[in-house]
Amino acid sequence: MTLHREQIIINGIVQGIGFRPAVYALALKHHLTGCVSNDSRGVVIEVQGSRENLDAFADLLPAMQLNKMKIDSLDRQQMPVVQGDSQFTIEKTNAGVNAQTFMPPDMGVCPQCLRDLNDRKDKRHHGYFLTACTQCGPRFSVIRKLPYRRSDTTMGPFPMCPACSQEYEKPVSRRFNFETNTCAVCGPEVKLVDSRTGKALPHPIEAARKLLAEGKILAVKGVGGYHIAVDACNQEAVQGLRDRKHRPDKPFAVMFRDSEMLRQYAEVSEEEAEVLASLESPILLVKKIPPAFGEARQGRLNPPLLKGETTTAEISFPTLKKGGRPPSEASLVKDGGDLKLLSNAVAPGQATIGAMLPYTPLQVLFVDRPLVMTSANLSGQPMFYRDADVRECLKNVVDYVLYHDREIVTNVDDSVGRVASSQSNTKKIPPSPPLLKGGTAHLGLQLLRRSRGYVPEALALPRIFQRKTLCFGAQQKNTFCLGFGDKAVLSQHNGDLDTLESQEAFDRALRHLMQVFSFHPEMIAGDMHPEYASSRFARHMAEALEIPLIEVQHHEAHVMAGVLEQNLLREPKAKLLGVAFDGTGYGRDETIWGGELFVVDHKAIERVGHLERVQMPGGEYAIREPYRMMLSYLWHTFGDQRIDSFFHSGVHNQVFEGVWEMIKGGRSGIETSSMGRLFDAASALVTGRHTVSYEGQAAMEFETLALSGNPRTGALPIAIRMDSGKMVFTTTELFGGILKRLSNQVRAEDIALAFHKGVAEAITAAALIAREQHGTQGVLLTGGVFQNGLLCELVRHRLGKAKVPVYEHRLVPMNDGGIAFGQLGYVLMYGLDKR
Template sequence: MIDTDLYCVKILVRGIVQGVGFRPFVYQEAVKNSLTGWVRNTSSGVEIEICGTRKCVEQFLHTLQNNPPPLARLDHIKVTETHPNGATEFLILESADSESQFLPVSPDISICEDCLRELSDPNDRRYRYPFINCTNCGPRFTIIKGIPYDRPNTTMASFDLCPACQEEYTNPLDRRFHAQPIACPECGPYLWLEVKGQRVAEREDALQKARQLLKGGAIVAIKGLGGFHLACDASNEKAVRALRNRKKRSDKPFAVMVFDLSRVEKIAEINEEEKAILLSRQKPIVLLRKKKDARVVQDVSPDVDTIGVMLPYTPLHYLLLEPGEGFPEVLVMTSGNLSEEPIAYEDEEGLTRLQNIADAFLLHNRPIHMRVDDSVVAVSAGGFLPIRRARGYAPDTISLPFHFPPILAAGAELKNTFCLTRERYAFLSHHIGDMENLETLNSFVEGIEHYQNVFKTVPEVLACDLHPDYMATRYAEARSERENLPLIRIQHHHAHLASCLVEHQWDTDDPVIGLIFDGTGLGEDRAIWGGEILVGGYSGYHRRFHLEYIPLPGGDASIRKPARTALAHLWHAGIPWEEHLPPCSALCGDELTLLHSQLKHRINAPWTSSMGRLFDAVSSCIGLRHEASYEAQAAIMLETICDPKETGTYSVILQEDEIKLGTLWQEILNDWLAGTPPSTISAKFHNWVATVALYASETIRSETGINTVACSGGVWQNRVLVQKAKTLLEQHGFRVFFHKIVPPNDGGLSLGQAAIAGWKATKRNG
């Protein structure tokens, strides 16, 4: 019999409940309600056992469910009645580990207001300490080696706590109770500065010397939370140009960091939603509209009207950027790597790989276990728009609409992420990068091994892209053969569609209309797809419309040559290459002759339906960009100049299953020859794409009755297009899904691969 005088329950809480102040919160609420029992971390979450009057237990449960700590995320709470255990007080027990259990892990969190206040307080023992943190902020994912999330399982294990820190760490009423990275100047990590291989300063002196170097125009490599940054004065043209030259990054925009919001407002236009994201605990890079009079050299973000801005997210950043006489208000803060390589994160690696870029290194001795780059986001008409999902967001779990077997999806070649699933959780990795070199492949493999370890998941099914030459595909093939695991190959654009559906918790296989617009993805007919309008769900799809095929001279190499792509479009449309046309004048006579022969004889010129390459071609045809130094540069310039007031469009011709392009090109060139401003042509082209989306969707709705549209693929990073398409589709009664959790580009692709593989594996086995 259960004691009628006491009401006792056992509670299991799953979600992000470790390293976020959850146990002290439980302790304080239990004491407040005169409850006895215990709480402890386990590998699957937090277990609680409480006894008291029914009223007090119910009050405790209400607070637990409705007002948990700010960083906690409660995914599941199981409450069962139990017998009294004879406890006379409430205790916090040692953690219990289990080989088979797992729980979500918190991403790294930017410094909280309490720690920031202590950082600036001369009377506080952590005054100006660059590694100040508590249970509400600081490193998490980048220092975790395993779970439960206890100090011995982090890179802080080698730092023995001083008596003062030990007292805080063991006091359930203290803000730093079991804050695993807890440290102070007496017992924790410290800074030092190296110049030309020599340690020249330590601690505060190192910080101040680094500031002086930045002030004087130097490039400083800074070891931060998830890896190295390369920093310089964003108002110093010579410094920014030197950084570009040394990093081998000719045009791609740099991100910048400023001390506070008032300084953001000096360089960029900002709305309330953008402010909220900048100030959020994730502190991502936010793409903002650049002010014309911003005191930032043009070379920071050339040829575009946006600038990527972030606020300090670690105490070190705050100390480094604090206002001072003559100190730059805006610092370039870009990833510590050579272009196309992963961010450096270990000391020796950073010193070796960045030695020809940085003039000095600001280092510290808190090891980073998992490299994580900065996240990049924007605000569009579709709302929050993730572009690169990394620090602050990864490895936050994504709920799956179904229960799947453990799956590893390998992702794609560009902007790679991988995805692990377990039960109804998807663990989408942080941004890995473009899988074009051995360094990135090694980072990819390290990441997979770490996720499997932390989330205690061994995949039973593998998923990959159809493209046989992707490094990620080859990894999946080799592992499938080595471990005798089933491998499911998934068409690229089908994965994009599924990724968007998972985000929106689409919990059936009912088909939707998929507007899947991107640059490159291998089609089932071995052509390069990219302008696809699909009808389908998780189990399969039908390709209802696609952009008319054109030959793509040089294949993937054409990504860097918009002029060649433009001339291929004109050649296919039967439009003569007249020398006054911008893409013709961009190439010499020999290049034009060779290109014509290549197209005529179909030499290394695969067919493509790519929407991304169509944007590139239009950009070149109106004289904006003929050669791209980074992906989508020509398309971004086309978006940048778009006239927001222009409502005209070009003719849309849907013929059987094709979106015809010949008339589009005739009308664009007629406008150009008539002297129509490029901004007007850009706007009319964007309107044409949105109208294509509408007309095709209306045709499919009339055929099938389907009224839901999912928009995915890298082209949907174009905020002008999102606004126009959203408005048109919603005005005509469509329900429209845009990405808000994972990127629409290939950074979200592995989530879709996992969902499709999970669906197929589940149906095959049951």
């Protein structure tokens, strides 16, 4: 037999996922000798054997079944044969600079480790809260830098015991070469302490379960930070958490023991169950089965509130006696003989539950009931991930802290997604485009927050960047994005950059990611908004490094994010209508945009339409107080013809009068074409939701209401008028129609649905006009307003009937979490990196 020898260099996600052991096994199978190692070039394999075996080996490499593996390049080169080479070895990892390999994201616990965890005969792993293997467990949140070696992970301070080392050395083990291998003998210990006294409790995990059952509030260390956990069926406890956190309404996510338990509360399709149980294990918005929550509110939502007032929803403990008629066909959780519903304080005013399943062994061990699992933070601040911060800052929020001393490198919040409705008459969301291959892409999954489980997985770009570009993203739901080679790495969710703490978190995340990828920017992109913290950081860095700065308009970035993610301009003649509907963004004319239409092709992105502009009284205040937008639209529609009945009885008239006078005098100082604000205004008018405690609350409640509307309800009119060649959505008839229905005592649910239908019809009409006037071939829906699932469905249905293809975001959020990626898209698509 003639011997041959080859060197194979592989790039991609090939470290930290059991790649070398799998290569080892494959080499043995093909009777090859040689070695495999990691170095600065990637994974380097030398193999020697017959030509036939070498080829078979190289062909099978990309087909190895490894979680998160992604091979970007595989180069084969002939080498001189090494005489006497008699075995295949895995070599120690050398430190290298400019590693071209990619760090894998954090993964949930795999089925085999779950088995180990439950296997009483497996003395090493049974019940151990950090059980993991080469195919699962944290990576991004524990690796300080590549190449992947234990000393560069937060397991560095825990040397392996002999049994762990044995596993690590044994090629047939699932933990062969598993850098963060650990067990109860050598690894971190789990601890439970009283948050006030600091006193440790014995048997931490059992004790935690018991305390949760008693209604206590716990901080629990997770993968990329801490959660706050509380029994989701305990009304008093959940409300107690809301009071302590000063978070009156914003929905909490709930962790269920398994999908069976979840199915007692929500409709879960096969695909949703798959996403929930995936290694990424995001929070998924699933439709609740009424009455999953303690109290089903009828008709109008909360009574109108003004600033300074607080919600004091009346609450009944949501327990049904055994033997009583269960509220749905599904049986409910049995607890001490009672059947329990979720507390209605979990997600007030929502038709969905943000659900997730346990993804760490620790969670598997203590989650035995539906638990609220919300990011442990203080209002406006990032998720806590350092033990000392939790003990210091949360002692008045939580009763106990369940933690361990394996450090977390960087905070990574849970990801949030939804699976687009399969009931839609039109085509499903287009299948995964070639760009995202290797990226995790369940068919209908749309991410609303792309973070743990996905970051820092790179997204492939249609061409190679001439300059390494760093995009700073937006102010709200911030992410930033590194562009280099033909890759984009979108950061984890950094939250809103309104506080010093969140700005510091942004800075830490930026440094960490730049270090991980040895990234040095040659060009900067940021938002046009002069006052965004992210824009400020962008300007400073561009100045300090003396490199070019590109300021990208907010809604153009939204469109480009969708265009780039789906590679929608891959045909040279492609032309699309981009519908960018969101809250607020800084416009090119210095007004506040948010209801914008763009025609986009290879040459340019051009604004071809918008929602008509109205005053935004009080600027930012109008976001927190939707009644301001309501008054603005009433003035815009009826002028001085005052609609007295809508100066609600029971609210502070002086406040209304003050704002009304401001609008009348045209003294708002600022105008907006925001679709999000139009939703706010309509919601305020119909539901009496005059103030909100989180952004988008009024619109979300309006959507919930509309879901119970009579399907035969006709649409409210939104007309399009042409103004110097631009389409302008006009709202005069819309508000006339709402007032008429209100005075005719039409149900709020039906008005809400009629409003949603009106918006969907306006989009459809605009799509037809754009096709006629500009030759657009499809429509892209982008911007935070399209988090509204009902609106998306209505639009899909109508555009489907009109035979207009509709594109939606999938892995890159349609909300401001996608702005950084869109800034990158803008630079890339228009060749700004080449100038």
